[in-house]
Amino acid sequence: AKHEGKNGVRTFQPAMGDETTERVDLERDLREALVREEFVLHYQGQFDVRSQALVGFEALVRWQHPTQGLLPPGKFIHVAEDSELILPLGDWVLRQACRQAAAWGANERGFTISVNVSALQFEHANLLQSVEQALASSGLNPRRLILELTESVVLRHPEAAAGHLTRLRDLGVRIALDDFGTGHSSLSLLRQMPIDVLKIDRSFIQDSHPWEAASSRVLIGVMVTLAHGLKMKVTAEGVETAEQHALLRELGCDVLQGFLLSRPLAASQAEALLSPPAA
Numbered sequence: 001a002k003h004e005g006k007n008g009v010r011t012f013q014p015a016m017g018d019e020t021t022e023r024v025d026l027e028r029d030l031r032e033a034l035v036r037e038e039f040v041l042h043y044q045g046q047f048d049v050r051s052q053a054l055v056g057f058e059a060l061v062r063w064q065h066p067t068q069g070l071l072p073p074g075k076f077i078h079v080a081e082d083s084e085l086i087l088p089l090g091d092w093v094l095r096q097a098c099r100q101a102a103a104w105g106a107n108e109r110g111f112t113i114s115v116n117v118s119a120l121q122f123e124h125a126n127l128l129q130s131v132e133q134a135l136a137s138s139g140l141n142p143r144r145l146i147l148e149l150t151e152s153v154v155l156r157h158p159e160a161a162a163g164h165l166t167r168l169r170d171l172g173v174r175i176a177l178d179d180f181g182t183g184h185s186s187l188s189l190l191r192q193m194p195i196d197v198l199k200i201d202r203s204f205i206q207d208s209h210p211w212e213a214a215s216s217r218v219l220i221g222v223m224v225t226l227a228h229g230l231k232m233k234v235t236a237e238g239v240e241t242a243e244q245h246a247l248l249r250e251l252g253c254d255v256l257q258g259f260l261l262s263r264p265l266a267a268s269q270a271e272a273l274l275s276p277p278a279a
């Protein structure tokens with residue numbers, strides 16, 4: 001429980017649950033990690049469904065923890081989101097991803113870099129400025145940057161979201177709707193959103209039961225038809241098997257991402273996915 005301390009300062013009593021203490025510790029560690037620059041980006045390749053050429057990378061954050069090793073975002077991103085640390089962290093991710101893509105020659109080679117944007121970042125007034133700064137300081141062509149937002153974020157305040165998205169798009173960047181199909185999209189709202197790419201959630205791609213697979217197949221087909229009808233591209237994520245690849249190709253998906261094609265890789269390894277520059 002919280003108690004007012006002597007000077008009106010709140011002190012925490014030991015009765016407080018372990019979980020809360022852990023969270024407070026994690027928040028403090030995250031804050032320090034930002035200062036010490038302990039975060040790294042891994043990059044997962046995205047490939048054209050037909051030619052299998054590399055068309056982009058998704059930047060995925062990890063925490064190089066001093067004692068616990070490399071931590072996936074599932075271990076810390078929710079705490080960053082709850083504590084507003086996601087704002088400076090998200091800024092760092094944006095700048096780092098743009099810088100890396102520019103260094104790899106994204107402008108000349110024509111591939112894209114996708115960056116995840118969390119709810120708080122999207123609703124924060126500074127996102128537009130952050131994106132502009134990341135582009136300006138890296139020299140990355142805005143056409144090379146894709147911002148990934150989840151369905152739930154975009155549809156929470158649809159009218160405000162449409163405005164934010166339009167302003168971002170006016171910079172020349174593109175918008176992807178992440179984890180598509182898992183939220184509660186209203187199709188009419190989708191029509192009003194300036195979105196360039198639908199990313200079909202991996203739960204539709206990976207089925208544990210054959211009877212689910214049959215209906216997923218139908219749903220993927222519907223999502224592709226919908227997206228193409230609205231002039232959007234379709235990316236399928238979580239592609240792990242050759243069968244899934246063949247099916248997604250048959251159903252008309254444009255871009256594939258998944259362990260079958262490439263795992264998320266450290267920058268030094270991801271670089272090997274780039275074709276050698278023309279002599």
Ligand code: C2E
Binds near residue numbers: 061
């Ligand atoms: P996401 O945006 O849906 O990213 C895809 C996740 O699926 C990644 O997990 C990736 O490693 C994993 N994945 C890719 N291909 C496959 C596959 O074939 N099979 C399976 N089973 N999984 C696959 P990761 O890197 O652990 O990231 C988890 C989530 O953390 C991301 O989900 C995203 O929501 C969030 N995240 C990652 N980086 C950032 C970031 O920089 N900012 C924010 N706000 N969120 C991030």
Ligand code: CA
Binds near residue numbers: 116
């Ligand atoms: Ca994503």
Ligand code: CA
Binds near residue numbers: 178237
């Ligand atoms: Ca996703």
Ligand code: CA
Binds near residue numbers: 179
């Ligand atoms: Ca996800």
